[in-house]
Amino acid sequence: MEGTMQGDDLAAIAEKHQGSRRKYCLRTCMSAGCMSSRADAIKKGLDAEVKAQGLEGEVEVRRVGCMGFCGLGPLVGLDGMKEREILFEHVTPEDAPAIIRAVQAKDHGLQVADPDHPFFSKQMRVVRANGGIIDPERIEDYVAANGYRALYHVLTDIRPAEVVEEITRSGLRGRGGAGFPTGLKWGTVAKSPGARKFVVCNGDEGDPGAYMDRSILESDPHLVLEGMAIAAYAVGADQGFLYVRAEYPLAISRLQTAIRQAKQLGLLGGGIFETPFTFNVDIRIGAGAFVCGEETALMASVEGRRGTPRPRPPFPAERGLWGCPTLINNVETFANIVPIINRGAAWYAGIGTERSKGTKVFALTGKVQNNGLIEVPMGITLRQIVEEMGGGAIGGAKVKAVQTGGPSGGCIPAEYLDTSVDYESLTKLGSIMGSGGMVVMDDSTNMVEIARFYMDFCRDESCGKCIPCRAGTVQMFELLEKILSRKATARDIAMLEELCDLVKHTSLCGLGQTAPNPVLSTLRFFRNEYTELLQPEPAGECAASGQ
């Protein structure tokens, strides 16, 4: 049965679901991070223990998505206690009896995380509000958390143009890296003439060292689907594609479940909420190509072709999939839509800085004490993130630099930790906001090696279509190798800088255009590490370098 859903039905589902709730809830993280440490066995153990103790009427063991503090995983949260929730860390399947003792307010002797830790207290959960709380494989859980209300509201009360206006007013900018104003993009697609239009969610998450989008897709898939549906209504599309990388099998299977459930309830498909609005979503699985995160390459891939970018204009908003106007946004961008509709553009615009609104999810990783996912308001400083939330470098080492933006970004040295996290400030430092990877490096890190690491990545991931990127990244990589093997001279650095300039300004797509950034930023802030490796210029050869 499809397409018979009404607003009241949502409330009924929510109510019925509330009724099935138990006094205590043991939330077991079943996201990829914790799953790698037998989280499924933990859930089984807890289920068995609850049963053995005859506590089924009082305790619910719930599968949930990522709670954020992945470095302490596997994590189990306990709700319903008199005081506050308890978060057990480093749980093993054998801990099940002890956890049940904790439910009974008995001595448990387990490691628990401090909920007042800045890692938690400094967060502001907007897109991750449901992450680690709801069961991502049950649509009822999402509906009970006010899910699909925004879609209902939009479809029944607001005209498409007003939705675009609301998103524009919120100040939301794309979370896929470049920070393009989302409302402006939606408006362009809405205005583009076309018999058919498409909405595409970019879940390629290519930045190596980042997993915000994976976590959102695994923990709250309906949030993204609802955001896409609202976008489709706003721009006049009836078909969506979710492009997810093959490296994320759990995210893919949860999305498949979510789409199936939404269809069953009539929240996807024809005539949603008894309106003329129709929207279907298909999943497209990537196949291991970083460049497919670039929007024109992504479209080629969705069409089943080699993922090579093409020149823009025409932009996808005018001519996208199969020549039709296409809206492409990042996973986190779509995840912001429902909160904006529910709480209003003004509320959203009140968070963050002048030009960067709202929150941003970061994957805080590398040589930092506390590894995990954090959602913070824009405008927070890097220091607050790295030192307070992250607890600084591991083992008393010193933080040397923070890398943001992955292969397209740069390394920000420790002196600049007081920089505000917003699009403009990070760009000014030669890095970018990126999609949310934040890798902390300590004083044992060799920055030239880091530059080579990224150049190796770009050389490997270059699609090969245009010459500057295809051949330039190879030559830059070789020059970095030469420098690291102490065979280079000052002239090689000059050649490297000249190549950076060429590749940045002449490459066809963003991959090539940003590939020099890690080199340029390390040259800018850590030049001495390069020059220390240089050989003196051999005598007599200088004359040839007249050019």
Add this chain to the structure above:
Amino acid sequence: MTAHASGDKRFKILEAHIKKFQARQDALIEVLHKAQELFGYLEDDLLLFVAHRLKLPPSRVYGVATFYHFFCLKPQGAHTCVVCLGTACYVKGSAKVLAAAEAAAGIKSGETTPDSQLSLLTARCIGACAIAPAVVYDGQVAAKQTPEMVLAQLEKWREPCKATT
């Protein structure tokens, strides 16, 4: 019409999958995913079958299959060990983990041992960065790996009779 002259049932399953997409040419990548899932790797015969069924030039199928690193055109070993070389894993020493695995297995990453027992591969982030360095053993993600741990796992695979649990 039989799915494939060889009578191999897997071709039938693939055929059904292609039908699900109405043999649309833009489903090429989906079909290749399915083909690899069924057959383990994409040999010429299989690529030609896909080309025929989707009515695409073989050069297109081959071009796509070799563009995406997820597709392999050669058989994989009985076991696979994928070392993540993403940034978070790299700064936490995954290069040493890989070097240890390469030395122990006597092959480079991307290769399979001559006895077809082990394929050693690398990944560019599998999204488990908070528990870096991550290694995927036969599809199972393992957290915070060291050279010793990867060696222990390879050893365990090598002597399956001893690894009774």
Add this chain to the structure above:
Amino acid sequence: MAAKTLKIDGRQVSAAEDTTVLDAAAEAGIRIPTLCHLEGVYDAGACRLCLVEVAGTAKLLPACTTLVAEGMEVVTQSDRLRRYRRMTLELLLAERNHVCAVCVANGHCELQSLASEHGIDHVRYDYRFPRWGVDATHPRFGLDHNRCILCTRCVRVCWHIEGAGTKNVAGRGAKSFIIDDLNQPWGDSESCTSCGKCVLACPTGALFDRGSTVGEMERDRTKLEFIVNAREKKQWIVSE
């Protein structure tokens, strides 16, 4: 169709609105260097040699895929553009094995003539010396991967003009290469009609007529243009 007036290298030019900057410039007698562009076949915008400066745009734009606009001010020659073009050509020369002295296309190669036009007498980058082979299995044509610059002109004529789809690019990045069918010997290709368009399209000595020796591989592009006009525009333009 509305005409647009623009300035190219200071010269007033007018062109129909769906004209590319490259064509508008050519019309005005201004030559912009190109390698991947081929008359009559859709453009890839891949070689980046045709990049030009456009006033008011921070980015350099490829002349072959950028359409003219009213009031546009285009600069096709500047120190910066010349430097970039020169470097791009040097990167190509270092990428594979271009030994002009023994090449069938010596003297008739677009890469070679652009290099000399840009005053390249030596290449500053390390030659990569990759090991690429030669496919000499086709009875009439050969493909020497060492001289291929991956411009995909052959691929595009084979797909869009001949319609055979024999050729494509396989692999990616610097490891990309031109294939026939399932990367099989060209001579075994079932789809190739032996029309020879790819050979006519190739800017270098990569694709050649078998039996040609050093410097003999001169292509008569008018043949290709004739066929393109006939198929695309239904115009059969024979010489008088």
